[in-house]
Each structure stands twice: as C-alpha cells, then as structure tokens.
Amino acid sequence: MKKILAFALACVMSLSMAACSSSAPAASAGSSSAGGSASGDSAFSFDSPITVVVPFKAGSATDNQIRLMQSKLEKALGTNLVIVNAEGGSGTIGTTEYLSNYAADGYTILYTLATPVVYKPLGGDTAYTYDDLTSVARTSSQPMYLIVPDSETRSAQEILDYIKENPGKFTYANVGNGGNGHLAFASFLVGEGLDAVSVPYSGGTADCYTAMMGGEVNAAVYGEADLLAREDNHAVINLGSKSTVESLQDVPTLSDLGYEGYETNNMAGFFYNKDVPAEAVTAFENAVESVLTDPEFVAEATAAGFVPSFGTGAEMDQQAEAAIEKAVPVLESLG
Known part of the structure; x- marks a missing residue:
C-alpha cells in the first residue's frame, strides 16, 4: 500500500x-481553511x-x-x-x-x-x-459505536471475549472499507491482534442497520445520531471517546475496558x-x-x-x- x-x-x-x-489573508490551496x-x-x-x-x-x-x-x-x-x-x-x-x-x-x-x-x-x-x-x-x-440488535444480550466484554476466542467469525457492517466506521473498529482490532470481518455497505448506515437486524452480520458501526434514529438496536462499545458520552453514559469506552489509544x-x-x-x-x-x-x-x-x-x-x-x-x-x- x-x-x-x-x-x-x-x-x-x-x-x-x-x-x-x-494567518495569511489569502486562501491557501486545498484543504486549508480559506475563511480566517x-x-x-x-x-x-x-x-x-x-x-x-x-x-x-x-x-x-x-x-x-x-x-x-x-x-x-x-x-x-x-x-x-x-x-x-x-x-x-x-x-x-x-x-x-x-x-x-x-x-x-x-x-x-x-x-x-x-x-x-x-x-x-x-x-x-x-x-x-x-x-x-x-x-x-x-x-x-x-464517536462511533459498535451497535448490536436488542436481541443481542452479551455485554461488551463478552463480545470482545468471543472475538478473541473465535478469530474471523464476528462480522460487522460499516459504510465502506477505509471509511471512518470501518477504521474506528479496525484500528482497535489491528492494534490488539484480533480478527473480525468487515462487511461494507455503500448505501450508508441505513443498509448497515438493515443487514444487522436481518442477521447478515453480528453488529454494525455508526454514530449516535443513527443509533437514536432507529429502533431495536443499542450500543455496546463507545469506539471513539476517552470518557463516556453524557447521553449514553451506560455505554463503556474502549478505555473503560482496558484498551488505550484508540480514540477517534x-x-x-x-x-x-x-x-x-x-x-x-x-x-x-x-x-x-x-x-x-x-x-x-x-x-x-x-x-x-x-x-x-x-x-x-x-x-x-x-x-x-x-x-x-x-x-x-x-x-x-x-x-
């Protein structure tokens, strides 16, 4: 690569x-802010x-x-x-x-x-x-979250234990390999030497949600706005924050689970x-x-x-x- x-x-x-x-008065080319x-x-x-x-x-x-x-x-x-x-x-x-x-x-x-x-x-x-x-x-x-259907009752630690004990078996939907949702979880998996399967859906988080609820994948990765806009799903891991988010205080961060340095x-x-x-x-x-x-x-x-x-x-x-x-x-x- x-x-x-x-x-x-x-x-x-x-x-x-x-x-x-x-501080320059003129706009610089590319991704810099031209607005001051x-x-x-x-x-x-x-x-x-x-x-x-x-x-x-x-x-x-x-x-x-x-x-x-x-x-x-x-x-x-x-x-x-x-x-x-x-x-x-x-x-x-x-x-x-x-x-x-x-x-x-x-x-x-x-x-x-x-x-x-x-x-x-x-x-x-x-x-x-x-x-x-x-x-x-x-x-x-x-932050991005690892989301599961409400029918999934395992805790965050139990899901991580399953991933550790069953390499390549756990699947998670995201809006595209190389995108933020994919990388939010993949960076943790790579860093910890774990193996789970990314399943990309180019149609957006709605397709990820549908696939998860239909049993095509075990979980999905998306943000709070998508989570709250949809029924019968819940977050199990906060993949992005150092500390819990006020609106989702019961969702542990990777840091809470003992894994540091993966905030995004x-x-x-x-x-x-x-x-x-x-x-x-x-x-x-x-x-x-x-x-x-x-x-x-x-x-x-x-x-x-x-x-x-x-x-x-x-x-x-x-x-x-x-x-x-x-x-x-x-x-x-x-x-």
Whole structure:
C-alpha cells in the first residue's frame, strides 16, 4: 500500500503547511481553511439560493442534520438552501459530482462526514483528494459505536471475549472499507491482534442497520445520531471517546475496558471547492457558527440526536491531519 503512505504523507505535509500559514489573508490551496476567523465580518453577500450537496441518501443521519439546520442557516445566510442528495460509493460519488459538476462560485457547497473526503482518498481510488476542497465549518464531532440488535444480550466484554476466542467469525457492517466506521473498529482490532470481518455497505448506515437486524452480520458501526434514529438496536462499545458520552453514559469506552489509544471521532461539516472565493468561505463559516452557537438550536438539535460541535475550517484540517496519521498504519496493516 505504498500509494496510501505516499499520499497520506503528502496530505499531512499540506495540512501542516496550511496550519502554519493560517494567518495569511489569502486562501491557501486545498484543504486549508480559506475563511480566517469566524467572528470577523464578511463583505460577501449571497444573493441567490445555495445548493447543498449531501453525498448520502435522504433520511440518513447526515441528511437529517442539514435539514435540521436548514431554516436557521437560511436566515443567517439571507438566502434559500436547496438540498441535493447524491448517494453511493460511501459518499465518494456525490463528492465527485460536487467537484466535477458545479461552479466554484460559492453557491454550491458539500455537506458530508469525514469518510469520503478524509479517508477514502487515502486508497488512491477517488478522482479527488482532500486538497481539492476547502474546509469551511465543522458541525459535529461524535464517536462511533459498535451497535448490536436488542436481541443481542452479551455485554461488551463478552463480545470482545468471543472475538478473541473465535478469530474471523464476528462480522460487522460499516459504510465502506477505509471509511471512518470501518477504521474506528479496525484500528482497535489491528492494534490488539484480533480478527473480525468487515462487511461494507455503500448505501450508508441505513443498509448497515438493515443487514444487522436481518442477521447478515453480528453488529454494525455508526454514530449516535443513527443509533437514536432507529429502533431495536443499542450500543455496546463507545469506539471513539476517552470518557463516556453524557447521553449514553451506560455505554463503556474502549478505555473503560482496558484498551488505550484508540480514540477517534466522526467529523461532519461543510466543504467548498478549493477555488471558491475566500469571502464566500468566511461568510458561510460565520453563518454556521451563528446557528451552532445559538442555545435554542443546540437544545433542539441535541434532543433530535444531533449534538452540535462548531469548528472552524482550520480546526477541521487539524482533526483531519490527526485522523490521517492514525489511519495510515491501519490501512497498511490491512493491505
């Protein structure tokens, strides 16, 4: 997997350079934040509707998030949002369409999880890289969970014991090999020398849930929003946090179970084509910040299973850099 390592190193170098130059007034190419401070005033004004490309199916957690934000964002931006779902390929199809089919004028933006923009390009299988995008604003950053049907009564420790004693027998669904869900569990398995089988479903977490409930796989890996949106399933292991999450305090972390160093979160946010003017980036970032820091919206979103966590474009790049550094050795090990 030399191409993974070479590309990942290039990404890390690019991200590091972007972080070092974040005080520059002009937009840097690629994945760096072109917007500067979210608290600053922007001279850019949107005078036409903005298309939001979501590379997952309607009704997915990612789609639900943008629709929950839609009316508040429209008010903050002063224009309407038109949501377009372009599903498939674990988000890579919609991301490719966004970069290929829309003008870089600020009136089309991508809203996605990290999988298609951070992780999938590491394999060299996409027509784009992270550097083709500008990070605009993070909306959430939540841990991934190992999910099982309610009919599964074994504890977290009992499931891990089963995996240890039955190599290659335990199966888990995720939205695509090399994606965040896959790597959240695979990094632990590789690190501990354990063997479980990843079963990818490119149709998203809805397909993972259906496969799990239908008995095709033993478990699935997805986030809290997907968990809370579906019935008859529960989380057994928090794969991402150092400490338990307030809303799921009864779910042990890997650290609680005696395994350290596997923390990783699933980032969601807005991305522009790297050629979009910096003024548009700043304007959109400011709008997102105003929505996600509004106590009324935070309460509404949290009740719906979407816990807002605003981050600037620069903070997104830092999170992506850390994720890439963790992902590369796992991908190398998996071959």
